[in-house]
Amino acid sequence: MAADPHANLNDDSETVDPAPADRPTAEGGIAGGGALWHGRFGSGPAESLMAYTESISFDRRLLFDDVTASQAHVRGLARGGLLDADEERAVLEALEAVAAEERAGRLVAHADDEDIHTLIERRVTELAGPAGAKLHTGRSRNDQVATAFRLWSRRAMAELAAGLVGLARVLTDRATAAGTGADAPSIPGYTHLQRAQPVLLAHHLAAHAWALLRDADRIADWMDRTDWSPLGAGALAGSSLPLDPAGTAADLGLARPFENSLDATSDRDWVAEATFIVAMAGVHLSRMGEEVVLWSSDEFGFATLDDAYATGSSMLPQKKNPDIAELARGKAGRLIGNHAGLLATLKGLPMAYNRDLQEDKEPLFDGVDQLGRALSAMAGLYATLRFDTEAMAAAADSPGAVATDLAELLVESGMPFREAHAVVGALVRRSLTEGASLADLVRAEPRLGPDAVALFEPGASVANRTTPGGAGHAPVAAQLRSLTAAVDAAAERWAN
Ligand code: ARG
Numbered sequence: 334m335a336a337d338p339h340a341n342l343n344d345d346s347e348t349v350d351p352a353p354a355d356r357p358t359a360e361g362g363i364a365g366g367g368a369l370w371h372g373r374f375g376s377g378p379a380e381s382l383m384a385y386t387e388s389i390s391f392d393r394r395l396l397f398d399d400v401t402a403s404q405a406h407v408r409g410l411a412r413g414g415l416l417d418a419d420e421e422r423a424v425l426e427a428l429e430a431v432a433a434e435e436r437a438g439r440l441v442a443h444a445d446d447e448d449i450h451t452l453i454e455r456r457v458t459e460l461a462g463p464a465g466a467k468l469h470t471g472r473s474r475n476d477q478v479a480t481a482f483r484l485w486s487r488r489a490m491a492e493l494a495a496g497l498v499g500l501a502r503v504l505t506d507r508a509t510a511a512g513t514g515a516d517a518p519s520i521p522g523y524t525h526l527q528r529a530q531p532v533l534l535a536h537h538l539a540a541h542a543w544a545l546l547r548d549a550d551r552i553a554d555w556m557d558r559t560d561w562s563p564l565g566a567g568a569l570a571g572s573s574l575p576l577d578p579a580g581t582a583a584d585l586g587l588a589r590p591f592e593n594s595l596d597a598t599s600d601r602d603w604v605a606e607a608t609f610i611v612a613m614a615g616v617h618l619s620r621m622g623e624e625v626v627l628w629s630s631d632e633f634g635f636a637t638l639d640d641a642y643a644t645g646s647s648m649l650p651q652k653k654n655p656d657i658a659e660l661a662r663g664k665a666g667r668l669i670g671n672h673a674g675l676l677a678t679l680k681g682l683p684m685a686y687n688r689d690l691q692e693d694k695e696p697l698f699d700g701v702d703q704l705g706r707a708l709s710a711m712a713g714l715y716a717t718l719r720f721d722t723e724a725m726a727a728a729a730d731s732p733g734a735v736a737t738d739l740a741e742l743l744v745e746s747g748m749p750f751r752e753a754h755a756v757v758g759a760l761v762r763r764s765l766t767e768g769a770s771l772a773d774l775v776r777a778e779p780r781l782g783p784d785a786v787a788l789f790e791p792g793a794s795v796a797n798r799t800t801p802g803g804a805g806h807a808p809v810a811a812q813l814r815s816l817t818a819a820v821d822a823a824a825e826r827w828a829n
């Protein structure tokens with residue numbers, strides 16, 4: 334095929350249904366509609382077609398990345414001799430002007446700009462004249478959208494990673510402030526939401542921080558896997574023209590070009606992985622939110638929200654509600670839905686590009702927006718949350734919390750654990766049925782005795798959690814050192 338740039342304006346990717354007999358003519362449809370692909374059609378597209386198939390209403394946020402990718406493409410075309418130096422300059426400047434118009438809020442979309450790619454190409458052609466019409470040489474919107482959306486996603490996910498690390502930092506700071514010294518506050522550790530064993534407050538807060546760091550780490554993995562460019566794959570098979578995919582990849586700051594043009598144009602694994610990462614982080618925030626809801630209730634009384642991060646009731650004057658925490662919990666449902674919905678869209682798509690793939694953007698756009706706002710709100714909430722450490726300690730030091738320590742004491746004197754479990758279980762049952770204090774029963778029990786009663790002293794039980802990574806003072810102090818180092822490293826990795 335000759336290097337006729339216009340030939341590519343009608344690439345075979347433009348999969349608009351052939352005109353049904355009753356389709357409105359150009360008069361009844363949109364003037365100039367389908368401007369990119371109208372060549373083989375006798376009439377313009379129906380209004381309902383444009384209304385249903387457009388994506389400009391949500392893909393406009395890809396504009397700057399599409400401009401970046403288009404500039405790389407133009408430089409590649411020039412290297413291949415497909416644009417001369419004047420044309421190259423004219424098109425690059427026009428692309429820059431389009432970005433400037435968008436920044437200034439002066440870029441107007443036309444009714445027939447079906448997506449952001451169409452809009453940019455239309456405007457570049459208006460600004461650069463005939464040279465502008467060469468922009469789409471050797472390119473399809475299929476490799477174009479895969480490239481622009483990938484660039485956008487990489488920036489957006491990097492920002493989310495910074496937000497995740499920011500919240501992990503807040504939790505780490507609160508954990509460090511809560512401390513690991515002899516007087517450091519503890520709270521009940523729960524399993525099944527039943528009090529199990531006391532843990533340091535710092536240990537509990539740090540647990541959430543580790544989860545958030547894992548989310549950021551997933552983004553780092555994802556960055557490696559998305560570090561290649563689909564540009565040059567064309568509609569599905571590449572081109573007869575001398576394109577330079579490796580050069581455009583390098584121009585875009587990506588490590589390598591695609592290996593397979595079919596895969597490059599139809600792969601949305603990276604979007605699905607991103608919606609998973611967002612959903613997983615959303616689930617972490619949801620668990621944190623549920624905890625704030627519980628802790629700030631009168632029933633728990635472990636924490637009080639700062640006024641700036643709480644809401645009131647329109648009817649009940651006394652109310653102070655944890656709406657941020659509740660929405661962090663509630664919106665996780667939507668983030669999971671975004672991920673599940675995208676996977677359902679991808680399932681069963683034949684090679685290669687199908688218009689279904691246009692449905693890839695909103696789930697991630699929404700997820701990125703929602704998670705970004707949740708991370709800032711939760712960071713503010715946690716930074717200002719007041720802990721009632723007396724209420725926490727009172728609950729942590731409830732007598733039952735010592736039961737496991739008592740059994741372990743018996744184990745140290747040589748008793749098999751199963752037997753020790755039964756001995757202590759029997760004491761707990763007696764204390765419940767006889768209404769006797771567990772400490773008194775322990776003192777009277779010859780195999781335990783007065784030494785064991787020391788375990789009932791406030792803070793004594795948590796001090797027993799000496800396993801590395803466990804909930805006691807020394808291991809938590811060590812943990813906070815590695816957590817701080819991990820947060821520092823992640824913050825460095827994701828700095829701007
Ligand atoms: N707006 C489309 C999308 O987001 C661009 C690609 C359209 N390609 C096509 N062959 N119709 O997927």
